Amino acid sequence: MAPSAVLSENVSFLPLNHVECDLKMNADVVVTEFNEVPFGSPLERKRVYIPPTSMLPASTRLQKMIHETNELIVCPGVYDGLSARTAHEVGFDALYMTGAGTSASRLGMADLGLATLADMRAHAEMIANLKPNGAPVIADMDAGYGGPMMVYRAVCEYIRAGVAGFHLEDQVLTKRCGHLKGKAVVSREEWFSRLRAAQAARRDMGSDIVLIARTDALQMLGYEECIERLKGARELGCDVGLLEGYATKEQARAAVKTFAGWPLLLNSVENGASPLITVDEAREMGFRIMIFSFASIAPAYQAIKATFQKLKKDGVLGTKGEITPRSIFAVCGLDDLVEVDMNAGGKMFASGV
Ligand SMILES: C[C@](O)(C(=O)O)[C@H](CC(=O)O)C(=O)O
Numbered sequence: 001m002a003p004s005a006v007l008s009e010n011v012s013f014l015p016l017n018h019v020e021c022d023l024k025m026n027a028d029v030v031v032t033e034f035n036e037v038p039f040g041s042p043l044e045r046k047r048v049y050i051p052p053t054s055m056l057p058a059s060t061r062l063q064k065m066i067h068e069t070n071e072l073i074v075c076p077g078v079y080d081g082l083s084a085r086t087a088h089e090v091g092f093d094a095l096y097m098t099g100a101g102t103s104a105s106r107l108g109m110a111d112l113g114l115a116t117l118a119d120m121r122a123h124a125e126m127i128a129n130l131k132p133n134g135a136p137v138i139a140d141m142d143a144g145y146g147g148p149m150m151v152y153r154a155v156c157e158y159i160r161a162g163v164a165g166f167h168l169e170d171q172v173l174t175k176r177c178g179h180l181k182g183k184a185v186v187s188r189e190e191w192f193s194r195l196r197a198a199q200a201a202r203r204d205m206g207s208d209i210v211l212i213a214r215t216d217a218l219q220m221l222g223y224e225e226c227i228e229r230l231k232g233a234r235e236l237g238c239d240v241g242l243l244e245g246y247a248t249k250e251q252a253r254a255a256v257k258t259f260a261g262w263p264l265l266l267n268s269v270e271n272g273a274s275p276l277i278t279v280d281e282a283r284e285m286g287f288r289i290m291i292f293s294f295a296s297i298a299p300a301y302q303a304i305k306a307t308f309q310k311l312k313k314d315g316v317l318g319t320k321g322e323i324t325p326r327s328i329f330a331v332c333g334l335d336d337l338v339e340v341d342m343n344a345g346g347k348m349f350a351s352g353v
Contacts, residue, residue, distance in 0.1 A: 058128065058136035058164035059209040062094060065136075066210065066239065066263055072283040075138055076295040079105045083296035084127045084137075085331045092135055094164070096291040097127050099140030100177055104297055111177040117145040117154050125161035130333070136164030138210070138291065143171045143186075148197035155201035158209065165210030167242055167265070168198055170217060170229065178216050178244040179272030185217045188229055195236050212265055212289075214242035219273075223251055227258055234262050240289060241265070245273040252277060256286040263288035270294060326353075 053061065065073055075094045078084040079101025087095050100111035102123045107114060120139065128137040139158060144151035151168065158166050169175070170191035172184045185191070195213055202209050213233030215226045230241040242265040246252040252274075256264050266287040270276060272294075282290050310318050326334070338349045 054133050057208075058134075058162060059159075059207060062136040062138070062164040062210050063208050063239070065093060066288060070288075072279065072287060073289045074279055075289065075291045077101060077291060077293040077297070078127060078295075079297050079300075080123075081126060081130065082328075082332065083300065084130055085333070086296070088131055088134055089331050094135050094289075095127070095137045096293065097124050097137055097139040097163075098291075098293045098297065099142055100293060101297040102140070111180075113142065113171075113173060113175040115142070117150070117157065120145075121154075121157045121161050124158060124163050128162040128164070137162075138165040138167070138212070138289070139163045141166040141168045143169050143173050143175050144194045144198070146173070148193045151194045151197040152201045155198045155209065156205055159202065159205045159207045163209065165212055165240075167212035167214040168194055169214040169242075169244070170194075175216075178267070179269050179274075181219075183216050183219050185215070185220055188232060191215070191229065192232055192236060195233055195238055199237055210240060211238045212240040212242050213238040214244055216244045218243065218245055218247065223247075227255070230255075230259065234259065239263065242267060247274070249275050249277060249281070252282075252287075253285045260286070265289040265291065268292050270298070 065071065073094050074092060075096035076087045076092055077096045077098040078087050079098055084095060099115060099120065102120060103109050103111050103115045106119055106123055120141070124137065124139040141154055141158065145154050170185045172186055176183060198211055202211065213230060215229045217225050217229055226243045230243060233241060240263045241259060243255050244267060252266065264287050266277065266282050268277060268290060279290060307317055310316065334353065338353055341349055
């Protein structure tokens with residue numbers, strides 16, 4: 001297939017041998033699939049609307065980052081609206097919605113398989129839609145919340161929610177955080193059924209949501225079994241592999257080598273089961289996506305606890321002067337929202353806010 005080419009505004013048809021590409025990425029008149037026009041055939045009118053890259057679905061933007069670059073995509077873990085807004089403020093290419101953080105913030109519960117599909121989907125939908133065309137969100141899908149039918153439904157729901165990618169693991173349904181002891185996994189075949197159901201859902205929905213196959217088998221069944229499981233997942237057409245809880249840096253490096261050409265994701269959990277691997281090291285090893293599950297729940301807990309202790313002891317919070325109600329609301333889109341109101345002719349904010 002010929003590459004997509006954007007033609008100048010007033011040209012709507014061209015014979016194959018006359019294609020002059022004007023590669024203006026933001027134009028909205030494009031001609032694709034020139035090879036459908038046989039050489040020398042009558043001119044064929046073909047207009048296809050292709051939105052600018054920034055307006056493509058988040059899943060497509062994530063797919064492009066994975067397949068059209070060699071960059072390591074660094075995703076801070078976010079667990080609520082404010083942490084997601086903060087990640088947007090600092091500027092990341094993609095975000096990760098942690099299941100552990102969702103469970104902690106939405107339910108106040110430990111990461112023990114208690115969050116339901118409804119909890120996870122609602123949370124993911126809010127986070128993925130904070131900003132129009134914001135950075136794509138990869139979300140945790142745990143063990144899929146049931147059998148293949150339920151996995152199918154979960155993937156459809158995540159697609160409707162605007163999630164760009166998700167990981168689906170081989171733990172038993174009463175799962176636990178990958179960095180706790182005593183994990184149990186289902187058989188290869190059972191996990192592959194989950195992955196097949198996920199594939200079927202994205203095919204039926206016409207979606208390119210990024211499917212990340214995660215194995216937690218290391219603790220129970222060893223490294224070789226993880227490699228076999230991930231090979232099976234790759235054969236099933238999963239986009240990315242995730243081996244949870246590498247015991248050593250050598251294992252991490254070896255896995256990337258084994259799967260050269262198939263992107264691997266690294267989950268960094270400081271003080272978890274794995275050695276600390278920095279972004280630079282992960283990039284050098286060849287990982288393609290790196291998530292930091294605890295990037296916001298750990299510091300949030302530390303800061304909130306320290307502040308509560310100060311309040312108890314000194315009777316004040318000690319918040320820095322630059323942190324005002326307005327500055328927090330600005331992180332949460334205050335100025336954009338006011339602009340929407342003013343542009344629409346609203347008067348409520350004319351004298352400022
Ligand atoms: C990645 C993870 O699924 C998450 O929910 O963020 C967790 C993180 C954690 O609890 O350490 C996991 O690794 O299982």
